Amino acid sequence: xxxxxxxxxxxxxxxxxxxxxxxxxxxxxxxxxxxxxxxxxxxxxxxxxxxxxxxxxxxxxxxxxxxxxxxxxxxxxxxxxxxxxxxxxxxxxxxxxxxxxxxxxxxxxxxx
Amino acid sequence: xxxxxxxxxxxxxxxxxxxxxxxxxxxxxxxxxxxxxxxxxxxxxxxxxxxxxxxxxxxxxxxxxxxxxxxxxxxxxxxxxxxxxxxxxxxxxxxxxxxxxxxxxxxxxxxx
Numbered sequence: 001x002x003x004x005x006x007x008x009x010x011x012x013x014x015x016x017x018x019x020x021x022x023x024x025x026x027x028x029x030x031x032x033x034x035x036x037x038x039x040x041x042x043x044x045x046x047x048x049x050x051x052x053x054x055x056x057x058x059x060x061x062x063x064x065x066x067x068x069x070x071x072x073x074x075x076x077x078x079x080x081x082x083x084x085x086x087x088x089x090x091x092x093x094x095x096x097x098x099x100x101x102x103x104x105x106x107x108x109x110x111x112x
Numbered sequence: 113x114x115x116x117x118x119x120x121x122x123x124x125x126x127x128x129x130x131x132x133x134x135x136x137x138x139x140x141x142x143x144x145x146x147x148x149x150x151x152x153x154x155x156x157x158x159x160x161x162x163x164x165x166x167x168x169x170x171x172x173x174x175x176x177x178x179x180x181x182x183x184x185x186x187x188x189x190x191x192x193x194x195x196x197x198x199x200x201x202x203x204x205x206x207x208x209x210x211x212x213x214x215x216x217x218x219x220x221x222x223x224x
Contacts, residue, residue, distance in 0.1 A: 014128060014212050016174055018162050022222070050130050052164040052172045060164045060172040062128055068215070094221040100126050100212035103180070109206040110134070 008047060010102045013065040019095035021057050029091045032083050039079055045070025064102070071099060120159060122214045125177040131207035133169050141203045144195050151191060157182025176214070183211060 021029065037049060045066035053059035065071045074080060087095070133141065149161060157178035165171035177183045186192060199207070 014126075014210060016126060016128065018174070050170065050172060052166040052170050054164040054166065058162065058164050060162060060174060062130070062172060062174075062210075088220055088222075092220065092222070094219070096220075097216075097218040098126060098174075098214050099216040099218075100214045102210050102212045104209075104211040106209040106211075107206070108200055108204065108208075110200075110204070 008064070008105070010105055012047060012102050013068060013071055014098075014100045014102050015063045015065065015071055016098040016100065017059075017061045017063075017095060018098075019059050019061075020093040021053075021059065022091060022093050024090045028086075032086065032091075036080065036083050039077070040074060043070065043074045043077070046074070068099070120176070120217070122217055124159060124214050125180060125183055126210075126212045126214050127175045127177065127183055128210040128212065129173045129175075129207060130210075131171050131173075132205040133165075133171065134203060134205050136202045140198075144198065144203075148192065148195050151189070152186060155182065155186045155189070158186075180211070 037051075040046060040049065040063060047064035047066060049061065049063040051059070051061040065074070075084075149163075152158060152161065152175060159176035159178060161173065161175040163171070163173040177186075187196075
């Protein structure tokens with residue numbers, strides 16, 4: 001995960017963004033997606049982000065936050081609002097946004 | 113999402129499983145992953161699952177559940193326990209499991 005969420009103790013918050021892309025404007029989308037990760041990572045209360053998109057076009061991005069207030073501020077950020085608009089206008093076939101409170105985190109890492 | 117989580121009203125629960133695969137035993141892993149989706153989907157309280165793994169090898173699977181009790185039962189299921197053991201033994205370089213309470217769900221679907 002980018003950020004430092006590995007060492008956090010719950011409760012904190014997760015935003016699960018699941019989406020299916022359209023075929024429209026891939027390069028514009030990629031550029032905006034990179035910008036949103038960069039900008040989101042600079043927001044107060046940002047803890048980390050992880051992302052995967054499979055061959056079937058379905059993508060899941062999970063971002064972690066210190067509070068619901070931090071999530072709300074980021075969702076209302078001016079540049080982020082433009083990205084959301086463009087997403088609905090052309091980039092996404094569908095998306096689902098789940099805002100969650102993390103209750104438990106369990107990690108495993110292989111030894112050397 | 114497989115299942116019927118699209119029409120649900122929070123609160124319900126999400127399990128975010130983020131992982132990096134090793135290079136070991138891909139076919140065994142794929143077979144077990146398919147079996148776990150099949151078996152998990154049959155558990156009481158299962159609401160849906162979505163999954164993506166990108167070219168960098170990082171995968172995110174999110175499953176949705178009616179209660180923490182349903183999540184606990186599934187984690188303790190005999191066959192699932194074997195899968196978890198094998199995962200730590202050979203399939204995963206690392207993983208993180210976040211158990212979360214869904215507070216808000218927002219959906220978007222493109223019109224025809």
